[in-house]
Amino acid sequence: MIDVKNLSKTFDKKVHAVKDVSFHVDKGEVISLIGPSGSGKSTVLRCINGLETPDEGTVLINGKALDFSNPKQAQKDRTVMGFVFQHFNLFANMTVLQNLTLAPINVLGKSQQEAEATALKYLERVGLLDKKDSYPSKLSGGQQQRVAIARALCMEPQIMLFDEPTSALDPEMIKEVLNVIRDLVNDGMTMIIVTHEMNFAREVSNRIAFLEDGTIVEMGTPEYIFTQSQNQRIQEFLEKVL
Ligand SMILES: Nc1ncnc2c1ncn2[C@@H]1O[C@H](COP(=O)(O)OP(=O)(O)OP(=O)(O)O)[C@@H](O)[C@H]1O
Ligand SMILES: [Mg+2]
Incomplete structure (x- = not known):
């Protein structure tokens, strides 16, 4: 479903952030x-969804290369992906419901009624139906992140990309967000998750890639990465964070 081929990205001509990274993600894989x-x-992640333009390499979604040089096509291609950041980026001047219906109406061309019905469905899913008329500032961090996930789901994406969705949250709120993500895993959603929650990654992933200095050092099942890999860097990293 997602094919990342020989991706490279350099910042300011000297920071080699990503060096020749390739991997694929099958439908339903985490x-x-x-x-x-x-x-x-x-x-x-940002190269996959077009927030960064790679210097080299391609990203194919369902066999079709993303072309981010064409803004109109890029916007269309990007709608297959939902992206959830560390910071929730909700619009402060809009209610939860307005946050959720904005893009479906403006980008997908849904009617107000249709967009609201979808929004309510996903709000219920993340357990926040009662907050539909609240403004983001009245919600906890965990609740805001669950709204952000619901907002991404309202675009009916085929793929969800998460970049440290829980790292800005207080410990007691991490669990409620992970539960929402776990629910999506059980539903068969295809996902790429960047996380420092090692136990969660181990539990839900089909495969885990360990990156260092812009390259994938090893990629394998959680079982392999956590218990069998002989790679010294992986072992040192896991010792530090577990
Ligand atoms: N917009 C940018 N301009 C310049 N350098 C950047 C930019 N974005 C990232 N980098 C650099 O690229 C490298 C990789 O950064 P990246 O954010 O992808 O790492 P990361 O693995 O996500 O780290 P973290 O776990 O801290 O989020 C780093 O050296 C970073 O400083
Ligand atoms: Mg990061």
Whole structure:
């Protein structure tokens, strides 16, 4: 479903953030990207959804290469992907419901009624139906992130990309967000997750890629990465974070 081929990205001509990264994601697969800070995890995700333009390499979705040089096509291609960041990026001047219906109406051309019906469905799914008329500032961080996930789902994406969705949250709110993501996993959603929640990655991923210095050091099943890999960097990293 997703084919990342020989992706490279350099910033300011000297920071090689991503170096020749290739991997594929099958439909329904959950892939986690783990590794130390600065290893290129976010840059890989941002190249996949077109927030960054790679210097080299291609990203194919369902066999079709993304062409981000053409803004109109890029916007269309991007709608197959939902993206959830560390910071929720909700519009502060809009209610939860307005946040959720904005893009479906403006980008997908849905009617108000249709967009609201979808929004309410996903709000219920993330357990926040009662907050539909609230403004984001009245919600906890965990609730805001669940709204952000519902907002991404309202675009009916085929793929969800998460970049550290819980790392800005207080510990007691991490669980409620992970539960929402777990629910999507059980539903068969195709996902790429960048996370520092190692136990969660181990539990939900089909495969995990360990990145360092912009390259995938190893990629394998959670079982392999956590218990069998002989790679010293992986072992050191896991010792530090577990
Ligand atoms: N917009 C940018 N301009 C310049 N350098 C950047 C930019 N974005 C990322 N980098 C650099 O690219 C490298 C990879 O960064 P990236 O954010 O992808 O790492 P990461 O693995 O997501 O780290 P973290 O776990 O801290 O989020 C780092 O050296 C970073 O400083
Ligand atoms: Mg990052």
